[in-house]
Amino acid sequence: MEGGVVQGNGGGRSMQVVAELGRVLELVRQLEMHMHAASQSSSSVELCRGLVAQIIALTDRSIGMVMSSSAAAAGAAVEHFADTPPALLSGTPSPLSDVSDQPFRTNPKKRKTTARWTSHMRVSATGGTEGPIDDGHSWRKYGQKDILGAKHPRGYYRCTHRNSQGCTATKQVQRTDDNPSVFDVVYHGEHTCRPAAAAAAKRPHAQTLLQSLSAGLTVHTDNNFLTTAVATAPRTPENRPVAVQSVSPSLASPVASPVASDSYGLAPSPCQVTVGYRDWPYTGDLQEVVSALVTAPAEPEPAIDPDFMRYYFEFDPTFGMDQAILFP
């Protein structure tokens, strides 16, 4: 196993949901604003009611999109269920959070496990008969169990470095009933092992990494290198796409974003940035990285101060990006 390749999820449906949730977020912010004024004005109360109705409708629609895409997920790719580590969550409970607490299938007789699930995702394998994706770690199978009500047995894996390095990470892999080439994978615990030489050797070449990142991010340019990056790539817990991990030298003038989850500012030019995946970072010149990642044609750019480049990376923590920009 471990020879499979993550297939893209098309991105279209995800992007729709992202757009919908973005509007929900905006409405909630407006609601919060008007709620402060609501005690003094009856028109604000009416406004709040209207906003609540819109939020409910949008949320319903988003949930519907997710549910329908899950149902139609035959052969499709990666579904990342509410697994983002707490530190990365914006504090809003996910409507899917129930799912992560119930690995694989709901079973009233199933014993409760200690709440240490770290990740639940659905992955598909190319070829159909191979195991799910190689997630960058080496695993050793230590058991298999037929599960009541499931067509396929569940495999139990632990980190190969459990004995040598005391790494306690484990995962469970099970084919879904609907589509045998689609696997449910539950990860337990965090890897504490050092990546072996073999794993390090799997690191893609810089150009490959950038190409992969380019395929996984929707990046737009606007005037003055204004860019927007939204992660759409399938990801594993170990390798979340990261828009920008760090900027060096540090920003000349970080600017507070009008939207809390966004970050933008002026970067000195030349400037080194680190992008890529959590375990596979790539550091390069900002301009080079941006041009490598850009998928939308650039607007004609007005003259800017050659010593600075303005950049803008949209940051959506719910989509598994670790961080947008590290302000000094």
Place this chain on the structure above:
DNA sequence: CCTATTTGACCTTC
């Protein structure tokens, strides 16, 4: 020979 997988037995929890 070494390492990984298989599989029945055993353990834990409900």
Place this chain on the structure above:
DNA sequence: GAAGGTCAAATAGG
């Protein structure tokens, strides 16, 4: 007692 999770001896494969 049932179901899920883990252990460890037997086996397979390089």
